[in-house]
Structures are given as C-alpha cells and as structure tokens.
Amino acid sequence: MFDGPEPIYVQIAQMIRAQVLAGELAEEEQVMSTTQFATTFRINPATAAKAFAGLVDEGVLYKRRGLGMFVAPGARERLLAEHRRRYFDEVLAPALAQAELLGIPADDVAAYVRGRRPTGTTTDSKERP
C-alpha cells in the first residue's frame, strides 16, 4: 500500500478519490478518522491529516464538528467532471502523440475508436462465453 513515487499523502488522497469515484464511499458516508487511518495503514497521523485536509479543500470531503469527516454531497459528480476534463489532457493526448510518433494516421485512430464503440465487444476475448 502506498508504494508509488508520489508523496504518501498524495497517494492517500488518490485512494480516497478512487473510492468515491467507484461508489465504494457513498456521499454523506463517514470516512475513517485520521487516527484509524494512521493505525490501519501504519502511517504518521500527520500524513493522513494532510491528505484529508487537501480533500476538504477540493470539496471531496467535509468536516462535521466533533463527528469526523464525511464525503461531500456532489463529490462523485465533481470528481467525474474533473476526471472527464483531464481525460483528454492526460490520457488521450499522450496516446495520440504516441500514434503520431509511430506514424498511425489520425483516421485509423478515429476508425478504431468508432469501430469498437457500437457494442464495445468487437475485440476478441469478451465474446467468448
């Protein structure tokens, strides 16, 4: 857990964002306290607190005094919008750059995208029972 190249608090925030996106953490659901988080994953409570503070600033979590941290209403929608916006910059753009580098014409890429769109099952493995 948390073995990536980024600082640990960044990885913690990513994990919680991913859980909200996937619906594992519902809106208005309480998240683990800093202490629980720290002892469960054996990390410094300050590190966990830094991650949570960042998520509060982003509007993913909010704090209820004396109760703890909860997933903010609309957090999933905001994260989805954010990720959709970043999808083109961070996922598609490098893929297209790579295609250009390899000399794959844009039309081929477009044909590939359109070709798989109707069913999403045109490529092999998923058709097998």
Add this chain to the structure above:
Amino acid sequence: MTTPTPFGARLEHVVVRYGTRREMVGDSTLVKREATTALDGATLTIRPGVITGLLGRNGAGKSTLVSLLAAFARPTSGTVAVGPEGAQEDPWENAWTTSNVQLVRESGDLMDDEKLSVSLDYYADLRPHWDADLAGRLLDRFEVSTRTKPGALSRGKKSAVGATIGLASRAPLTILDEVYLGMDAPTRYAFYSEVLADYAEHPRTIVLSSHLVEEVERLFEDVVILDRGGVLLAEPVEDLRARGHSLTGPAAAVAELTDGRRVLHEQRLGGTVQVTLEGALTDDERATARAAGVEVGSVPVQDLFVHLTEPRRADR
C-alpha cells in the same frame, strides 16, 4: 489527566568522547588519547509533538545522542536543551526534564532479578503521567506476565516490555532506541500500531531509532540521519524523499538526463539503465524524460539512507 505539552530538544555543537587510553609514543612516554568519539559536533533540533526517526549505521552515535536527552550521560562539550518550546533547559540532574523524558533502551533497564511488577511499579512511582491501564493492556497484548523475572524473558518479550514502558509513561518526550529487537513481525506491527494510536490520542514527541527503515519510515514526520558522529541531515521525511529519484530507461537517454548530477547508484540490465540521482527534477526535466521514454521514479527512504551514509562518501 490532561496531556502535557510535548517537549522538543536542541543540541548545539555536541561532542561526546568516551574514556581515555594510554598510548606509547616514540621516546617511550605515555600519552593520553581519547578512545572513542561518539558524537563530533552534532547540532540539531527535534520538533515538539512530532514523531522523529533517528537513523544511522552502527556506531553513528544514535544511542549516545538519545542518552544525552534523557540525562543518562553528559556531553564532553556543547549544549543540550530539552523542554517545551520556549522553556528548554539543560537536562543534566534536572528533575523537571528527566521526569518528563522517557528513554527506553534495548537493554530494558529493568531489575533483572526481581519480578517484572517490581520494575513496573518503580516506573509507575516515578513517572508523573504513567497510565497503569495502558501498561496492563499492552502487556496482555504482548503476552508478558508481570510475575516473570526480566532476566528470564526472551529478547522479543523484553523489547515488548520496553515498548510498554515507553508508551505507558506518556512522557512528553519519549525515545524508543531499537526497542523492536527480537520481536517477530506481527508483534512489531502491533507495536507500530500501538505507538500511532497512543500518539494520536496523546500527542507528544516521539523519537524512534531503528535499522528497519522500510518498516518504520511511514511512521515518521521528521527524520534525522547520523553519520560517523555528525548530523548528516535533519528534516521532514517528505524532504528526504525528494532528495533523490530514479531514472530507468535506454542507456543513452538516461546518460543525457544524468549529466552533471551526482549519481548515487547505477544498475545496468542490457541496454536499460537505472540510476539513482541526488536532488529533485524540475517539471521540464520530467517532461524531457517522459518524451525520451525514461521512467522517473521515487527512491525508497531505505535506499537513500544507504546511499547517503555510504562509507566511501567522505565529503559530508
């Protein structure tokens, strides 16, 4: 009982030498020489309320440094100050600081020939913030009976007793010097969890020295690395992580990016090279690396520690 204000500590130009030895010189006269220099001009600050990791190779001066904070020993020269921010005092023979600083050493500092309960009662009597319930709960968890004599305990159980004393004392400055020795992995993990849980509930300053860097690095907020009696670095552990990065990719591309930087470590596998570099990359450099098919990664604290304290690095 309220949680006391955490203690910090400050060392300035601290030198510790142990003993003298007599040496014969040319014209057969005896000359006194200092036998060992354990600390040689160490200067550092330990922030209050923070868990600090104290790392260093064997003989780097870790145990000597912490023994000064707890007034187990006194520096040959230099100053040591311990206490809450703004009210730090010399700990030597200072009942106010010593009663608030708990150093747990690997040896345990117990009465080996009396039942363990006698030693625990001694700590309970002297420690102003002692939590007897916590001590009982931890000993249950570590499966240590207070009726045993410490001399008969295994190394791991003795370490568990040390961990118990360190936590139950609730001292505003708690120093755990290699107390995990002999503990098996599940017990060590239980110990780390207990440290974090109690620290979160009763904030205080904790200094943890350990050789098992990869196991404990995430417990730290700050880290101090000692090397041959000096302070190599003392900084937040995030800063230490930023002190190095690794590049993995085609040899030529890596060589270009590496140019002019200190290489801590290099590993070659066919045409692929992985180098560990000192310092951080700028965003531009990251982009260049990505474009050249070179992967930028982080370096585990353990590896940084090993590289930074390499014996051949004589340039600290």
Add this chain to the structure above:
Amino acid sequence: MSAQSSVADRPAADERAALARAARRRAARSVRRYVVAAFILVGGWFWVVYALVGVAVPLLVSRAGGVMDEGISESSAGTPRWFAFVLGIILLAAALTIHVAAGGTRGAFTAGMVRGAARAGLAFGALTVAFLTGERLLYPALGHPWERQAGLGVDDPALDAVVTFAAEALSVTTYILVGAAIAAGYRRFGVWSGTVLVVPLLVPLALADLATRGGVGGLVLSNVAPLDTTAAGRVVLGLVGAVAALALAAGALHLLVRGVRLRPST
C-alpha cells in the same frame, strides 16, 4: 490534526520548579522504600539466622558440658555491619540504572539511599540491643560467663542500651552508604579506578568502628588500647566520631553518584 503540538499553557518557571521538587520527592521516596523493603526482606532473614545461631550455640555448648569463652556478639563482631555493607553494594548496583531510566535524578537517588539506610540503621541498632540483652539474660542461665568487651563501656544497662543503639544505628548506616559508594565508584570510574577508590572509602568504616569501639576495628582497638577516658568522654567522642563517619560516607556517595553515566548498552 492530532499530530500538531497543542499550544497548551506552558508551565511558568515557578510551576516548573514545583513540579521538579515533586519529582525529586517521588524519586527519593521510591529509593527509600526500595532500600527499606530490601532490608526488611533480606535483613529480616539475616537477623532470624543470626538470632538462631546466638541461641543455639550456647545451648549446644552447655548440653555438651562446655563453657563459652565469650558471647556470639563478641566472637562475630561486626557481622551485622558487614552484612549491611554488602547489601549497600547490591542495592546501588540493582537500583541506580532503573532509577535514572525512570527519570529520577542522581541527587534524588542519594537522598533516598541515605534515608533508607538511616531507617535500616535504626532497625539494626534496635536489633543489636535486643540481641545483647538476650545474651546477657541467657548466658548466666546456662552457666556461661558473659562480659562485653566491645562498645563504649557504659555501666548502667539502660544507658548502655541507648548508647549502643545510637552507635550501632550510625555505624550500620555508614556501612550501607560506603557499600553503595564503592558500587558507585565502580560504575563511574570502571574496574581499575573503582578498585583504587575502595581504599579511601574504607576510612569512614574504620572511623565508625574505632569511634564506637564496635565491629572488627573496635575489637582490635579494645584489645590493643584499653578504655581509659571517662565513660562520658568515651560516649561523646564515640558518637561524634560516628556522626563524622556517617557524614563522610554520605558525602562520598553524593560525589560519586552525581557523575555516574549510563553507558550505551552493547
């Protein structure tokens, strides 16, 4: 944000001083209790055995038809003092490290040691008087002669009991503290210098023995130089000498303990 240091009220300087005083008091009390407990347990056994020997030997000798030359108190002169001395060594060796590790100061250790040793000394003084009284009553009943050579030579039995109690209490306290000081000397200076220090540290013991005409030194002196001053003069000189010996022992312990370092364990 539990990891952040709370900006609680920092104790003001006089509040810190009060806490320091309380810490020193607690620490000294723990050492005192430890010393007293050890003397009750181990010292208790010593006196049980010593009393059994003191009664059994004259009984057996008279059963065999013999006559005792002198009381056990005379022939085993100084045994309680040396027992206390050894216990002094053991107690410092066992307790100083845990005391410092538990946050006690060296000064508090010495204070607690002196107080505990004084209580043990008082108990030994009372037990010595009881032992002598027992012999004084037992020996004539068994047909043995009984005469006290050692001691300050006070004729009145009640007054002798008081003087013996005071002399023995002061001397035993001195023996305990010298034992502890020798152990502290080894702790502080290591084997060689620690051994060299034993010689000057025996001075308070010799002074206590000679002044009170008790223990081994007192026995030697009473054979070499018979008592010649007046009883009052002997008592005054003896008790003043014993107090001086005790002061020397306590001073030596203080000087040696206050510089002890706990070396990093290997």
